[in-house]
Amino acid sequence: MVLRIILYILAAVSLWYSYMIYSVHSGSPFFLVWTALGVVLVLIGIALRVGLFKKLPVWLNICLASVAGIAVIVTAVLLVIIVSYSRNDPKKGLDYIIVLGSQVRPDGPSKVLKYRLDTAVEYLRENTDTVCIVSGGKGTNELDSEAAVMKAYLVAAGIDTGRIIVEDRSTTTNENIKFSKVFLKDGASIGLITNDFHLFRAVYLCKEQGLEDVSPIRADSDVFYRPNNYLREVFAFIKDSMFS
8 A cells, every 4th residue: 555655656746747847848758758657657556456466477577577677777877877977077278178059949048058058158268278169950949050059158258259169060969079070180188068967978979989088077957857867868878879
């Protein structure tokens, strides 16, 4: 009885969180994962109520428990790695910093992107010889390329336009890095700016693209949406590891 109540409470929280993620219109369908989790928790509660697991063969119960256990362990390990990697002390005086794009809205950068850009502004003010590459193409729900909006934001913050290079073709993190590489001089020192939840995978993709010595530079993120963002990165990292 107590277990079922806990499952139903967790299901309600998961479904509520799914709606909250959906309501910000981020353009990502990942909120459906929280919806699916809530539905699964309800179904498990119902299955316990009717004694379904007692009616299944022992081997099938073992298989289901094993799959669920492995999934939880893999997710937990990756979350620990991703969260621990998001704490860093960036190197000073880098030749280039690459700022990865994110969604832009009709009134300017999204909140996630503003965190990245504000971090870039702070770094560029402290390191006056560093050149900044803003990377991001135009999505189907965007009025202009992410890179163009990013450049305008930096210029408005007082960064010299001559220090900003625009890469406006990319549509994924992998393309951000791939297309930004062409602007880098051989042997240059490089920093990568993105949000805390995204940093581990972004640096991993840099190494996949041959950029071995990249200095990660952490931008902040909204605390309320971190569970969603960190969990999404687990799925994205697994996908990139298998198919990139």
